[in-house]
Amino acid sequence: MFKRILLPTDGSELSMKAVRLGVDLAKSCGASVLAIHVVPPAQTIAYVAEMIASLEFDYAKEATRHAERYLDVVRTIADKAGVPFERRLVFGSQPYQAILETAAEAKCDLIAMASHGWEGVARLLMGSETHKVILKSEIPILVCR
Template sequence: MLRAIAHHEQGETGMFRNILIPTDGSPLSGRALDNALNFAHEIGARATILTVMEPFHIFSADTDQLELTRAEYKTHINLVAENILSRAGQEAKTRGVDHITLKLENDDPHLAIIQIAHSQNCDLIAMASHGRRGLSAVLLGSVTSKVLTHSHIPVLVYR
């Protein structure tokens, strides 16, 4: 069972109309996507589904980046992102949720999530408690923790 934690700014009330759902394709992120889409359907909200791709780095511990050229890596991450968003879009369509899908390349996924939430006029961010960020998540703090810390938009966290 997934539990949800909501982070709200003081004094906010009203119904959510546009929910940003960041997803990275991980199983936990997929469960959060399912729950967020069900919530969007129940309240009649639109979903903005986002995946953030990590840019190519010459010096990296990521095996994909070590084994591929810059061009091959770019093609690879775009295919992965398109696959994630295609599946997420199908899930939204199955539930009858009006939605858009977006992909963005950024070294700081938490900043990208907050930026897209503002630019797309989202009034809620619904995301998993963590995803696939490996050792860097332990050392630098999870993307979700950073979104919770820096977002002025309410955040619903699925565990």
């Protein structure tokens, strides 16, 4: 049925629920999984160029550390299920676009993702990445609530 399932994660509880569902499906189909975490750029307003560069470096370093932790959790879930696993950490201003590009490049035939990620102001600023993926995807999307 499916051969390669893309698992976008933002580290939220709901995205981890979608990861577990995707891994279970992969196991039942004999598929592999590819976990992806997209780090959006730091949105800073500052007056001094050196300050901006320092803030961006610190943000990228911290965001990478968090992303690696999220992807390690997915690896653990996949390993326990005996499902082949790969990971990607992508920096991009449009997470939905990075998800779709990764799915195409990696020849994924399903994307399993949460219906929404983080709540509150972050969601208002970013919009619904899942909704954008659904609207633009050429492959099936399994949405977990």
